[in-house]
Amino acid sequence: MVQRVCILGATGSIGTSTLDVMALHPERYEAFALTAMHRGAELAALCRRWRPRFAVVGTATQADALRAELQAAGVATTVLHGPQALCEVAAHPEVDSVMAAIVGAAGLPPCIAAARAGKRLMLANKEALVVGGRLFMAAVAEGGAELLPIDSEHSAIFQCLPEDRRAWGARIDHIVLTASGGPFRSRDPATLHAVTPEEAVAHPNWVMGRKISVDSATMMNKALEVIEARWLFDLAPEQIRVVLHPQSIIHSMVVCRDRSVLAQLGTPDMKVPISVGLAWPERQASGADALDFLGLKPLTFEPADAARFPGLPLAYDALRGPEGSTTVLNAANEVAVAAFLDRRVRFTDIHRINAGTVAAVLPGAADAASLDDLLALDARARAHAEGLARALG
Numbered sequence: 520m521v522q523r524v525c526i527l528g529a530t531g532s533i534g535t536s537t538l539d540v541m542a543l544h545p546e547r548y549e550a551f552a553l554t555a556m557h558r559g560a561e562l563a564a565l566c567r568r569w570r571p572r573f574a575v576v577g578t579a580t581q582a583d584a585l586r587a588e589l590q591a592a593g594v595a596t597t598v599l600h601g602p603q604a605l606c607e608v609a610a611h612p613e614v615d616s617v618m619a620a621i622v623g624a625a626g627l628p629p630c631i632a633a634a635r636a637g638k639r640l641m642l643a644n645k646e647a648l649v650v651g652g653r654l655f656m657a658a659v660a661e662g663g664a665e666l667l668p669i670d671s672e673h674s675a676i677f678q679c680l681p682e683d684r685r686a687w688g689a690r691i692d693h694i695v696l697t698a699s700g701g702p703f704r705s706r707d708p709a710t711l712h713a714v715t716p717e718e719a720v721a722h723p724n725w726v727m728g729r730k731i732s733v734d735s736a737t738m739m740n741k742a743l744e745v746i747e748a749r750w751l752f753d754l755a756p757e758q759i760r761v762v763l764h765p766q767s768i769i770h771s772m773v774v775c776r777d778r779s780v781l782a783q784l785g786t787p788d789m790k791v792p793i794s795v796g797l798a799w800p801e802r803q804a805s806g807a808d809a810l811d812f813l814g815l816k817p818l819t820f821e822p823a824d825a826a827r828f829p830g831l832p833l834a835y836d837a838l839r840g841p842e843g844s845t846t847v848l849n850a851a852n853e854v855a856v857a858a859f860l861d862r863r864v865r866f867t868d869i870h871r872i873n874a875g876t877v878a879a880v881l882p883g884a885a886d887a888a889s890l891d892d893l894l895a896l897d898a899r900a901r902a903h904a905e906g907l908a909r910a911l912g
């Protein structure tokens with residue numbers, strides 16, 4: 520049967536890789552809805568190629584432009600706009616699976632909508648779980664959705680675990696998330712203040728969107744992934760460990776209670792975890808290169824140094840803090856990374872903004888009660904972080 524796929528964030532790095540995998544299997548997948556906030560011309564080209572039932576853009580002006588262009592090209596796609604439309608297409612009765620590949624907290628509401636509607640939900644958008652983990656997982660349970668991790672580390676853990684999720688808790692002693700260390704793993708920390716956005720987004724092993732590339736350089740990406748793992752695999756913070764593995768060949772590991780270690784390996788190519796998510800529990804061609812064992816550099820491991828990567832302890836503190844602490848940390852980081860990419864603050868200010876915001880914006884019991892409460896907390900943390908960015912800039 521053909522799977523009708525909704526891709527949230529279709530023009531991004533994960534979105535386009537998803538379409539690349541789908542293109543290898545036209546008999547299995549159909550693009551039902553494609554959404555994008557930026558790069559309208561690229562979305563128009565994707566609509567001409569895939570002819571989805573729906574396209575969703577950010578604003579009415581963008582929608583008018585896309586509608587006119589598609590009409591002229593004879594493409595019958597219905598064009599919608601705005602955050603509510605993202606939720607509508609993600610929960611549409613004819614959609615089978617949703618690729619959540621929006622970057623940032625903006626992806627949480629459509630994820631919750633897809634979860635409540637019981638979809639197969641392929642999650643790349645880690646910030647959604649960091650912002651609203653408890654609500655997100657409750658929506659998955661309530662809707663009977665199938666949540667499949669796409670982040671390479673979490674896909675690796677998922678692939679090392681039995682298909683029956685009820686067996687996970689008894690199996691896992693702890694997990695080890697691997698981290699490449701990003702472009703500054705061996706750079707003198709005293710020179711990090713001078714890093715430019717161009718240097719920060721030049722990742723040694725992966726080609727990704729700008730925000731996650733900066734997160735990889737600060738290791739806030741791993742911090743977010745620790746929080747993501749807490750929710751995906753229902754683990755305590757002390758069951759989640761991080762080790763540097765600069766070659767990015769082992770994508771993560773499960774250490775079982777009997778000390779047997781299960782690892783998942785492959786070339787660093789997101790088409791693999793995307794293909795796993797699309798086809799699960801089957802396997803299919805992904806378009807990725809095979810691992811060449813005889814050509815591999817030695818696989819090495821190093822500790823994740825908290826002095827060099829101070830964002831990592833913030834994640835563990837937030838997990839142990841009141842609910843909503845991870846929402847605040849994520850909001851601060853989104854603001855800080857945007858300010859750095861706009862050249863308003865320095866690379867090392869990202870951590871200052873994150874640490875300053877989590878110290879100042881303390882969530883109360885009512886701040887995480889509903890999605891609206893969480894989004895209000897997110898807005899409060901963003902306002903504080905913007906203030907810090909202005910003061911530092």
Ligand code: NAD
Nearest residue numbers: 528529530531532533556557621622625643644645727728
């Ligand atoms: P990207 O910047 O390349 O693409 C983001 C997509 O989301 C684009 O289509 C953009 O138009 C859309 N978008 C951005 N802001 C939006 C908003 N406010 N509302 C609606 N749509 C919006 O990002 P990416 O690298 O593809 O990453 C997407 C997500 O996947 C992130 O959460 C990232 O952490 C995660 N992820 C990415 C990779 C990777 O290799 N790129 C790996 C693991 C996880």
Ligand code: MG
Nearest residue numbers: 670671672744
């Ligand atoms: Mg990852």
